[in-house]
Amino acid sequence: MSETGRQDRPTSRDVARRAGVSQATVSLVLGDRWRGRVSPARAEAVRAAARELAYRPNLAARSLRLGRSRTVLLVVPALTNEFFARVHAGAARVAGEEDVGLVLYHSPEVVLPARDPFASASASLAGVLASSMAAESLAELGGGGLPLVMLDSEPGRGGAVGTVNPDIAAAMRLVVDHLLALGHRAFGHVAAAVDSWTFAVRAGELAGRLAGTPGARLVATERAPLTIEGGMRAAERALAAEPRPTALVCDDDLLAAGAVKAARRMGLRVPEDVSVTGFDDLTLATALEPELTTVRLPAEELGATGMRTLLAALGGETPGGARLPVELVPRGSTARPPRAAGPDGR
């Protein structure tokens, strides 16, 4: 490893020479804080020179000088999970708008990062944006005292300066109420085998909601890794319970896809014999047949709002937490239970 391509880009001094001013003036003009310090004519000359030379400020030098950077670290478990890819997209959009850099760390495992994320990216970070699963382990890691905003994680936890969450409890409520309204009473829960706040809330809300409804019952809870295969195995176990659940509530669309496969494999029709719901509204949801009833979590918004929250915090504000609205997307994978056990007539 040597000779890493050196760029001979023009410096602010080159621009200064060309515009016939001092380097300091260039810095003032291009930094857009020249008002009242430089005449409009000269300012324009500087800008012209910069344009002609295709000048780009050297960010390394700027960071060094300022002792800070406009770069944010986003920590996610894995981008191959569409949900996190969308979180990233939202964060990246705002980062672009606000002209801050965004670097990414995705922990190879869903647990503790193998290597210190700050080691690789220690290019003087301004703050950290950490999403569920990743966030919890990161809180302990300390993060070098950087301002931290947690996404889809327990509010008021750790030293986070802010928290941004989709309204997970409401989301689960929407799902359960939808199924209850259809007449379902025997529920199965295909849960994510991940120790994370967001999934704990789902389990708690589901159990609570059913406990508050006479006649409703959580027949089975099966935990699974967040894959189709995992969802399939867990759903197979859940559907073997007695009495058999007429509705499978899945913590995730991937799990739901597996659940549908499991039902079919057991000779059950979806949604006639068993209803299946997911979480997230991934692309996957409309690929399935029937299309998956799910609840849309605003992933992009999560990333975008998280980034804005972090930037606000960096600006000195104390933003606290935000809760993002969610939306039920009823599709074909849910229907009235077999034997029309609906309470509300017909």
Place this chain on the structure above:
Amino acid sequence: MSETGRQDRPTSRDVARRAGVSQATVSLVLGDRWRGRVSPARAEAVRAAARELAYRPNLAARSLRLGRSRTVLLVVPALTNEFFARVHAGAARVAGEEDVGLVLYHSPEVVLPARDPFASASASLAGVLASSMAAESLAELGGGGLPLVMLDSEPGRGGAVGTVNPDIAAAMRLVVDHLLALGHRAFGHVAAAVDSWTFAVRAGELAGRLAGTPGARLVATERAPLTIEGGMRAAERALAAEPRPTALVCDDDLLAAGAVKAARRMGLRVPEDVSVTGFDDLTLATALEPELTTVRLPAEELGATGMRTLLAALGGETPGGARLPVELVPRGSTARPPRAAGPDGR
């Protein structure tokens, strides 16, 4: 925007003071080029001091000093497409191993980047890794003369220092031969409506292969945006052709998912009435029922090899191009055509 958190991290001078040596020695030791210049005892003392202070070199200062960086820009159309997320994962893995930074630019549109990617990331990049679709537009953009490795793009194009491709032609050949062997003769092509080398090769290879097979015929070619919805509409058109294709070759698994939906919507069974194939082997492929016959493109390998190729180029070597092997994954969405029109008896 102000007061972006300043970190008061220890500097190499702090380490030097603590170890009782000069800053230069610290630089030598920690840079691991002290052999024969510093006694082992002192070197160890320096390392100990660095450890105790939790010293991390300031990357901004280092980049500034060196005039180069160990940061690579990866350009992809969108990470929400699992294929590119996997490319990124591969590139990120190697980047981690080789201790180079990786920044990401994903063009909001699949076409030309809205903003100059180098503007945001101009933190002195060492090189650029650009994947299909993004690569083509980038080649014209020039990239500031940075070493560029293109992924899944036309070899020997533009100023690229290297190219890494999955063997797209072989991939299409595998698909077509698989279908021909099953007895299919009437083909439909659900093509991506994206002007990119990788899709041009698919179309060319499909046409060529069929032209070389007596009795085989490409009945319909329909172009679609790379979404399930797009695939569905295109497949509907293709299946309306006369004679109706018994096999739909899709440029992508998303398109294939749409094709399956279209077939069902028209009252056709998959695979009994029509076979469907995809490309990429996304997670989606095993969620569908029947599971999708597809060809696995080594996305992670693509990113990883691309990164290695770029690093080799930066090291002064002239790596040229690499071709990555692909693999047919036969699953349930393909079968013998109806009316058992197979030529090979039975």
Place this chain on the structure above:
DNA sequence: CTCCGCACGTGTTACGTATAACTTGGGCCT
């Protein structure tokens, strides 16, 4: 005994930027 060379380090500088502190000329007020 002198002198060379090696082993082991250190002083110093430059990278490109942002900004505090200073300079200068001219207009306005008294």
Place this chain on the structure above:
DNA sequence: AGGCCCAAGTTATACGTAACACGTGCGGAG
């Protein structure tokens, strides 16, 4: 007319690191 202040710049410096170009002893060879 004299003083003063403001507009419009400039000069100088520091940020943290890497690496070049120098010391300094000390052992052995001549």
